[in-house]
Amino acid sequence: MFERVDSLAIETGDGVVFALPLAGVMTRFLAWLMDLVVVLALTALVSKVVMIFALVSADMGQSLQMLGFFVISTGYTFTCEWRMRGQTVGKRLFGIRVVDAEGMRLRVSQLILRNLLRAADMLPLAYAVGGVSLLLSSKAQRLGDLAAGTVVVRVVKRELPALAGVLGDEFNTLAEHGVLAARLRREVEPRVAEGALAAVLRRNSLDAEHRVLVFKDFADHLKSVVHFPEQTTLGMSDERFVQNVVGILFKKERLKVPVRRT
Amino acid sequence: MIVDLPGFVARHTPCFEELSQRLQRIEQAPDKTFTIEEAERVHYLYQRAVSALGQISSLPESNELRRYLEALVARAHVELHDSRRRTTPFRPIRWFTGVFPRTFRRHLRAFLIATLVTILGAVFGGFALSVDDAAKETLLPFSHLLGDPRERVEAEESGEMKGGSHGTFASYLFQNNLSVSIRTLAFGLFWGIGSIVLLFYNGVILGAVCFDYLRAGESLFLAGWLLPHGATEIPSILIAGQAGLLLGRALIGWSDATALEDRLRALAPDLVTLTGGLAILLVFAAIVESFLSQYHAPVLPYSLKIAFGVVELLGLIAFLTFGGRAADSPALPGRQYV
Numbered sequence: 001m002f003e004r005v006d007s008l009a010i011e012t013g014d015g016v017v018f019a020l021p022l023a024g025v026m027t028r029f030l031a032w033l034m035d036l037v038v039v040l041a042l043t044a045l046v047s048k049v050v051m052i053f054a055l056v057s058a059d060m061g062q063s064l065q066m067l068g069f070f071v072i073s074t075g076y077t078f079t080c081e082w083r084m085r086g087q088t089v090g091k092r093l094f095g096i097r098v099v100d101a102e103g104m105r106l107r108v109s110q111l112i113l114r115n116l117l118r119a120a121d122m123l124p125l126a127y128a129v130g131g132v133s134l135l136l137s138s139k140a141q142r143l144g145d146l147a148a149g150t151v152v153v154r155v156v157k158r159e160l161p162a163l164a165g166v167l168g169d170e171f172n173t174l175a176e177h178g179v180l181a182a183r184l185r186r187e188v189e190p191r192v193a194e195g196a197l198a199a200v201l202r203r204n205s206l207d208a209e210h211r212v213l214v215f216k217d218f219a220d221h222l223k224s225v226v227h228f229p230e231q232t233t234l235g236m237s238d239e240r241f242v243q244n245v246v247g248i249l250f251k252k253e254r255l256k257v258p259v260r261r262t
Numbered sequence: 263m264i265v266d267l268p269g270f271v272a273r274h275t276p277c278f279e280e281l282s283q284r285l286q287r288i289e290q291a292p293d294k295t296f297t298i299e300e301a302e303r304v305h306y307l308y309q310r311a312v313s314a315l316g317q318i319s320s321l322p323e324s325n326e327l328r329r330y331l332e333a334l335v336a337r338a339h340v341e342l343h344d345s346r347r348r349t350t351p352f353r354p355i356r357w358f359t360g361v362f363p364r365t366f367r368r369h370l371r372a373f374l375i376a377t378l379v380t381i382l383g384a385v386f387g388g389f390a391l392s393v394d395d396a397a398k399e400t401l402l403p404f405s406h407l408l409g410d411p412r413e414r415v416e417a418e419e420s421g422e423m424k425g426g427s428h429g430t431f432a433s434y435l436f437q438n439n440l441s442v443s444i445r446t447l448a449f450g451l452f453w454g455i456g457s458i459v460l461l462f463y464n465g466v467i468l469g470a471v472c473f474d475y476l477r478a479g480e481s482l483f484l485a486g487w488l489l490p491h492g493a494t495e496i497p498s499i500l501i502a503g504q505a506g507l508l509l510g511r512a513l514i515g516w517s518d519a520t521a522l523e524d525r526l527r528a529l530a531p532d533l534v535t536l537t538g539g540l541a542i543l544l545v546f547a548a549i550v551e552s553f554l555s556q557y558h559a560p561v562l563p564y565s566l567k568i569a570f571g572v573v574e575l576l577g578l579i580a581f582l583t584f585g586g587r588a589a590d591s592p593a594l595p596g597r598q599y600v
Contacts, residue, residue: 070433105340107531113530120456149523160327
């Protein structure tokens with residue numbers, strides 16, 4: 001049995017690994033449903049337009065209508081993915097994209113092949129074979145993806161995190177306790193530090209209630225690791241406390257450690 | 263664990279932002295060619311980003327930053343690492359007259375196997391009908407073929423069955439035959455077995471129809487009816503079977519130590535070429551079937567129709583045998599699978 005992963009790891013020639021988050025079954029299903037609606041709408045539109053030709057010849061109108069439906073239903077996905085860099089209307093709406101499984105530029109032949117092989121994925125109905133393949137495949141690939149060497153990933157817009165503004169400032173009163181701050185750097189587990197940093201970076205995306213709860217949890221934990229004097233933390237909100245701790249952990253500044261003189 | 267993240271970000275931000283902007287321009291105009299200076303600059307910025315990612319990827323603390331850098335490196339990697347990009351523009355006529363027949367010949371054994379399977383199906387279809395006449399309803403999915411061949415020939419020759427919707431009929435035939443071809447190719451994903459089943463089934467239908475008309479003494483009508491469009495339609499389905507068998511062969515990977523992904527990656531362009539070529543042949547077959555095959559003697563003498571079909575078949579054989587031969591070279595890319 002394959003080991004399922006939720007992201008596609010690609011190693012560059014320099015030996016550095018980066019990961020692309022794989023799209024889930026439900027997201028792909030919803031994108032497909034959306035595309036189905038688009039195809040039906042386009043077909044209805046084209047049917048109306050080509051019926052103008054029926055005024056000249058009924059045979060021509062009917063023939064174009066039939067061809068129009070066939071071309072749209074079979075060519076829509078390929079054309080969109082080709083012109084929209086691996087996306088269809090549905091995929092764009094649900095934030096997913098087809099990419100090469102090795103992180104390279106998609107070739108037209110890959111897009112044609114993954115769409116031609118839909119015929120097998122659709123068996124016996126409603127993409128049952130494709131769905132099973134998607135669930136069993138380690139990279140969440142349907143059969144067409146496997147043959148064409150493509151995967152569908154989530155498109156997540158990443159912004160450069162504004163670290164300078166969130167890692168505390170010159171008013172970080174915790175940093176004045178050099179020994180405690182040094183102990184904090186030594187004692188706090190990496191995953192806790194990472195979680196605290198993530199919380200600080202994403203705090204504006206949390207609603208008010210969860211924001212309070214998240215920072216209370218972190219603050220309680222961090223206070224249990226290192227006890228700062230009560231007068232230092234008195235009146236300091238949990239969020240400010242965590243922010244100051246994160247500042248100590250991630251800012252490379254000298255700590256004021258008192259020197260013992262003999 | 264501890265790193266001066268704000269300092270790190272401040273030092274690298276101009277580089278990251280420039281790379282992001284350049285990538286955005288490339289993504290918006292993917293067909294635009296790089297100048298040497300642009301390519302060098304993007305490559306330099308990419309290396310800086312990779313280096314930065316390398317520095318922080320050992321630090322789980324910097325998750326947000328790492329994700330940002332991973333996304334940036336992924337975008338740049340796509341644009342920079344593609345040695346497979348087409349260096350010459352796609353020329354449809356040169357592709358059809360050169361690349362398609364060469365690809366066909368490169369995988370001739372798969373085509374011969376597809377032909378053999380279809381012939382076996384045809385023999386079975388004829389045999390089944392010879393021992394059980396009632397099997398006709400099961401074997402033939404088309405209502406107009408279920409009747410007595412003699413009655414049909416009489417009706418056709420008397421002009422009772424002529425209709426005026428040739429365009430609609432041609433469109434129907436094209437989409438039906440292309441759908442059958444696509445299925446024959448796609449079912450190759452089941453290790454080639456699906457393609458074999460469909461080829462055999464098509465053979466059964468063909469064999470049963472031929473036997474039915476031959477038994478009724480309508481061999482001349484049969485040849486005049488089937489040859490004009492069948493000369494291109496049947497080989498097209500066989501080419502689809504050829505592609506399906508290649509796909510199955512690549513999936514199984516007999517006597518090929520290459521990784522599955524590499525085998526499929528190498529085969530993909532050939533599958534697309536074969537499918538594109540057969541689609542063009544099917545357009546021709548649909549037009550012939552709609553505008554020529556449906557007319558019979560005395561409107562069109564059978565000898566003329568048969569001669570047309572024979573010439574067409576010989577032309578197709580010549581095309582697939584000699585097409586693009588001038589450019590044939592042992593160094594041509596592509597893996598021999600069957």
